[in-house]
Amino acid sequence: MDRDTNSESLRARQREIRDEEANLLLTPEPDGRSTRVELVVCARSVSRCWIVSQRIRIGAAVVRMDGIGGVGTDESERHKGYASRVLDAAMRRMLAGDAALTMLYGIPDFYRRFGYVPAGPEHFVRLSSADCALPSGWTSRPLRTADLPTVHSIYEAETSRAVGPAVRTAACYALRQLRAAAESPSASDGDVCRVVLDPDGDLGGYVWRGNGFWATEILERETPDSLIISEALAISAPAADAVLAVCRQWAHEVAARTGRPVTSALISAPHDGRMAAAARRTDAELVRRYVRCGGSMARILDLP
Ligand SMILES: CC(C)(COP(=O)(O)OP(=O)(O)OC[C@H]1O[C@@H](n2cnc3c(N)ncnc32)[C@H](O)[C@@H]1OP(=O)(O)O)[C@@H](O)C(=O)NCCC(=O)NCCS
Known part of the structure; x- marks a missing residue:
């Protein structure tokens, strides 16, 4: 047997041993909605992902969707x-x-082999960071715990007929992140969610950077000259103007604090919503981004 054949059979034997010693474990998480799927080799977890049971809105319908997150080896x-x-x-x-x-x-280029295809383009609103004065009487401050019910009701009202947003529950990751942001507003690099108040002090909208979300992290890497805003919502046209001003101010602040050339705020937002309508009246670009294989992807599991 020559050296190559020898090492090939050794590799095959090693693969066999690995397979015998490898275990796939599916473990429900304490949040009651996620399942950890992991591969354990020689008593060590080496690769994993999570299935997260969710419901999403597709117009008037609410559809059961299993999200996949935390994929890593x-x-x-x-x-x-x-x-x-x-x-x-x-x-x-x-x-x-x-x-x-x-x-x-x-x-x-990774998920097509598992049957996922791009779920349509991603929509962004890019604001140049000029014109960042808030409309007269409007103010903003970091999110507080007492704001959470109003923030949630704004999210529900503004996404009630949209395509794609999750129906949020108390146990969901997004609301847990928001709660954490409210409880320790100075954690990470500055506050992560700001609320926008009208001249009477009532909450009219919010701006959430969404640090820690995989989509946000990818975008941050790809567009380092933009401040990424995962969610910006407002209950009225004047509130939307104020929310956009806060996004711009925030980009300015990050540029000044970090010395990074942050020249715009990039908001993940549909182009038929209130925020895009407000942006059209300012210096802005509506960006529609297509990816051949990556970004937001979907696979049908069940056809009636
Ligand atoms: C991406 C990742 C999970 C792949 O894990 P892995 O155990 O090496 O993957 P596999 O060995 O099962 O690879 C399966 C196939 O995908 C390809 N592949 C592996 N990593 C890839 C990557 N980063 N991009 C594109 N293709 C990749 C492999 O070449 C292989 O192709 P083949 O079957 O034609 O040989 C791993 O690189 C990782 O943890 N990366 C960092 C975290 C991350 O990016 N997670 C994805 C979040 S969306």
Whole structure:
């Protein structure tokens, strides 16, 4: 047997041993809505993802959707097929469940092999950071715990007929993040959510950077000259003007604090909503971004 054949059979044997010692575990998380799917090799967790049971709005309909998040293989264990095994197991679990579709926010060129395709373009509003004075009488401050019910009701009202937004519940990641932001507004690099108050001091909208969201982190890496705003919502046209001014101010502040050349605020927002309508009356660009394979992706699980 020559050296190459020898090392090939050794590799095959190693693969066999690895397979015998590898285990796929599916564990429900204490939040009652997520399942951790992980591959354990020689008693060590090496690769994992989470299935997150959600409901999303598609116009007037509310549809069960299984989100996939936290996909990752330990650096030293990559390119051994581990993430594929984890995602195949997650897919089997989802196909046996009650969701109509699964969605994720993906790195380029990875998820097509698991049946995901881009879920249409992503929509952004890019604001140049000029004109950042708030309309007369309007103010802003970091989110407080007492603001949470109003912020949630603004989200519900503004997304009630939209396509794609999640129906948020107390246990969901987004609301837990918002609660954490309200409880410690100075955590991370400055506050992460600001509310916008009308001249009577009533809450008219909010601006949430959404740090920690995978989609936000990817965008931050791709467009370092923009401040990424994951969510900006307002209950009226005047409130939308004030919310846009806060986005611009925030971009200015980050540029001044970090010395980074932040020249715009990039808001993830549909182009048929209130925020885009307000932006059209200012210096702004409406950006529609298409990705061949990556970004927001979906796969149908169940067709009636
Ligand atoms: C992306 C990641 C999960 C892949 O894990 P892995 O265990 O190495 O993946 P696999 O070995 O199962 O690879 C499966 C296939 O995808 C390809 N692939 C692996 N990493 C890839 C990447 N970053 N981009 C595109 N394709 C990739 C492999 O070449 C392989 O292709 P092949 O079957 O044609 O040989 C891993 O690199 C990782 O944890 N990265 C950092 C976190 C991250 O980016 N997670 C994704 C969040 S959306």
